[in-house]
Amino acid sequence: MAQHLAHPTSTGLDSRKLAMWAFLASDCMFFGSLIAMYEVSKDRSVVGPFPHEVFNIPYTSVSAFVLLMSSLAMVLALSGIQNANMRRFRIWIATTGLLGLVFLAGQVYEFTFFWRHEHMTLSHNLFGSSFFTLTGFHGTHVAIGVVWLFSLFLASFKKGLVTQEKSLNVEIAGLYWHFVDIVWIVIFTVVYLLSGAG
Amino acid sequence: MATQVAVGQARVEAEPFAQPRGLWSWLTTIDHKRIGILYGVTALLFFFIGGIEAMLIRVQLAAPNNDFVSADQFNQLFTMHALTMIFLGVMPLSSAFFNFIIPLQIGARDVAFPRLNAFSYWVFLLGALLLNAGWFFGEAPNTGWFSYANLTSPAYSPGHNVDYFVLGLQVLGISSLAAAFNFLVTIINMRAPGMSMMRLPVFTWMTLITSILIVLAFPALTVGVTLLMFDRFFSTNFFIPAAGGSPLLWQHLFWVFGHPEVYILILPAFGIISEILPTFSRKPLFGYSAVVFAGAGIAVLGFGVWAHHMFTVGMGPVPNAVFSIATMLIALPTGVKIFNWIGTMYGGHLDFRTPMLFAVALVGMFIIGGLSGVMHASPPVDSQQQDSYFIVAHLHYVLFGGSIMGLFGGIYYWFPKITGKMYKEALGKLHFWLMLIGFNITFFPMHWVGIEGMPRRIYTYNSGYGWDLWNLISTIGVFVLAIGFVVFIVNMWLSVTLGEKAADDPWDGATLEWTTPSPPPLYNFKHTPRVTSRIPFWSQKYPEVYGDDDHFHHHATDAAADDHAAEHAPASAHAVAHDEHAHEEAIHLPNPSYWPLVTAIGLTLVFAGFRWNYAYHAITYIGVVTLVVGIYSWALEPAMDDPAEHAEAH
Ligand SMILES: [Cu+2]
Secondary structure (H helix, E strand, O other): OHHHOOOOOOOOOOHHHHHHHHHHHHHHHHHHHHHHHHHHHHHHOOOOOOHHHHOOHHHHHHHHHHHHHHHHHHHHHHHHHHOOOHHHHHHHHHHHHHHHHHHHHHHHHHHHHHHHHHOOOOOOOHHHHHHHHHHHHHHHHHHHHHHHHHHHHHHOOOOOOOOOOOHHHHHHHHHHHHHHHHHHHHHHHHHHHHHHOO | OHHHHHHHHOOOOOHHHOOOOOHHHHHOOOOHHHHHHHHHHHHHHHHHHHHHHHHHHHHHHOOOOOOOOOHHHHHHHHHHHHHHHHHHHHHHHHHHHHHHHHHHHOOOOOOOOHHHHHHHHHHHHHHHHHHHHHHHHOOOOOOOOOOOOOOOOOOOOOOOHHHHHHHHHHHHHHHHHHHHHHHHHHHHHOOOOOOOHHHOOHHHHHHHHHHHHHHHHHHHHHHHHHHHHHHHHOOOOOOOHHHOOOHHHHHHHHHHHHHHHHHHHHHHHHHHHHHHHHHHHOOOOOOHHHHHHHHHHHHHHHOOOHHHHHHHHOOOHHHHHHHHHHHHHOHHHHHHHHHHHHHHHOOOOOOOOHHHHHHHHHHHHHHHHHHHHHHOOOHHHHHHHOOEHHHHHHHHHHHHHHHHHHHHHHHHHHHHHHHOEOOOHHHHHHHHHHHHHHHHHHHHHHHHHHHOOOEOOOOOOOOOOOOHHHHHHHHHHHHHHHHHHHHHHHHHHHHHHHOOEOOOOOOOOOOHHHHOOOOOOOOOOOOOOEEOOOOHHHHHHOHHHHOOHHHEEOOOOOHHHHHHHHHOOOHHHOOOOOHHHHHHHOOOOOOOOOHHHHHHHHHHHHHHHHHOOOOOOHHHHHHHHHHHHHHHHHHHOOOOOOHHHHHHHO
8 A cells, every 4th residue: 555655765675575574573583482482381381281192293284284385375376466367366365365264274173172182271281371372373373364365355356456566465465474384384393393292 | 834835835736735733633643753743742741750750769768767658659669660761751752753853864755654653653652551550540560670470470469560561561562563663664765865874874773773673672572471461361371380380481581672672772862972972073973884883783792691680590600601791792882882972072173062961971871881781791790789779770870871861962952853943052951960960869879879788679778777878869869850850841841932943954963854944844855865975964065074065965957956955045945846857756745544543542452451351351352343443444545645646637
């Protein structure tokens, strides 16, 4: 919406894109702090369950794969709008959002399973607190991303809101989406692969 | 003035450039100058409240076994004094200058995201009210500004006191982050042609570094406060040892934020005096690049020293040694800055107006605070000084003697530009001397009383430790400070209402803000300035000393603008855009908007709902709905009218 402000910028980089990079740098520190919290807390529970007792790595690998594929779909959606191919944009942006929804559904199922079968809750033990907080904040990021993606999808049906000239709007959403995916790779490695195997 | 503007803008669009009036225009403003004024006035108001809190603290401590306030009231007072001065006084006063001055210094019409800028202010104001709301219920935060776990756990802090701390800091953190993204992008992306990074005024540089520090340091606070919020509202046990939680985790998260925060508080003041000292020494800043790189060096090192606040928790000799050495290293870039400031004054034609007095005082007081800081960079020394009044003396010498001296210098320095009026020099000097003397009477004795063992944060003490006299002297000092503040307010009030009109360039300044009229028009610059030197206005005014005309001019083909430059006449009196430049010079200003305010209200309600959790968290849900409506309306509202329409109008 602010592109009219954009007289050519000093760096040539669009201001909104630069702001998104700054936000992602900040979000890096946010997740960095959360991951540090998880590492400090996960093995200090005084009652079970403990990390290696609950994780289902094959299951989570599938949902990680789903999220990764959504990044691919995001790339295709962006290339669609950049080439003024509205049909391709709509198909792939909707696919990205749907894959995000599948990931979220997987997380909801996982959380419910831990709660029903392992009696793990946010307040039951320190592992539960740190696990649900870390993955919950990531899930919130995914959920915001899904809302954003579907907003772009719906906006594309109103004339002039999502166009080739305004493809930067999509590109910025993409930056955010890819970042959220990368964070999941880190969480999957640190939380599931490294501490779940022990 | 309005007519002059209208003349200049007749062919573009006359009406939007008249200065809007009334309460609604302030609620919807997205003009960086007005937002700057809002920040400044609000910050001074909270500075006043924080000062009252300090006076009550000092009255209580004036004599042994005093019962002027209760122990719990005392806890609330010292906690809120610190939070108020840090988050509601110094930071927003710095923001006031970021807002008003930065776009002018870099030759821009506004910040990169004007509506986000308004949002930052409203979130700050509402967060400040939320943080202070506890006063109305007699339970303001009372666990100290760093609120160590597990004193803050529901078991030890069953009241709502800590809730206001948690929720208020959440909201204030979002305000600081939003503003930091904005200024980071503005400074990198909105510079006038020719203003390379190494030509940025030092105040702009320090603002950029401060913004980067906020972007990278505040998330740690957000996470810490979020975990504490979960502990208090969702029964988690992050900081509760009985359940395995680690209180030390809080200390690490807090100080990973808290130490960079110290530089967030001081670097803007360093930037301000790096503008004042050259102006009143009639010399360019000595060692510009050294000052800039020293600022960056302080910022980088500032992320590696947080545990010097934790020498006494038992981290062991190796971490203590590492953090001790890193802390001492920071003295190097800081020393570089001090030598450069002294070098700037050396051999200059010093003009001791009020801003200059404050700038020189900063250098002197900060040296004292810096030296005591290097002392407790050593763990064995720190073990003696930890939690004593020596620390209170140290931190006030850097934050009051440093930050606040610099910020008040900035108020006097830019007062003519911001208000268009001249302050009363005699009253300014009187304020300065009362403040400098009152400050030293208040805080210098704290070094002694600290070395003699008086712990900080005790609400009273027995006679016979040798503390009585020093405490009484400190209390007398705070009243001198208070008189100084009254003189300041009287001066501001008299000057704004009755003061004589200020010249556009009263100090013969070197930077672009002085090329604009006082106060600057809505659009700041009629023509985008072109910059070819670090001191563009001096290059233009004194070409024989600081470069020739080629080094700085408004517009190559604009004779009117060049004439104006030679005469120092107000830009608005001249310079209709020439026909051949009608399109590139057409001024498009963004429209006012109330959505930033609506969004800020929604965001604050979301957090406030945790404190007032009536009727199934109704307030939180109302907040969520308001927030979502605000965000979508904001995103879909055109930031400004379509330039195509202007083109058609031509
Ligand atoms: Cu520190």
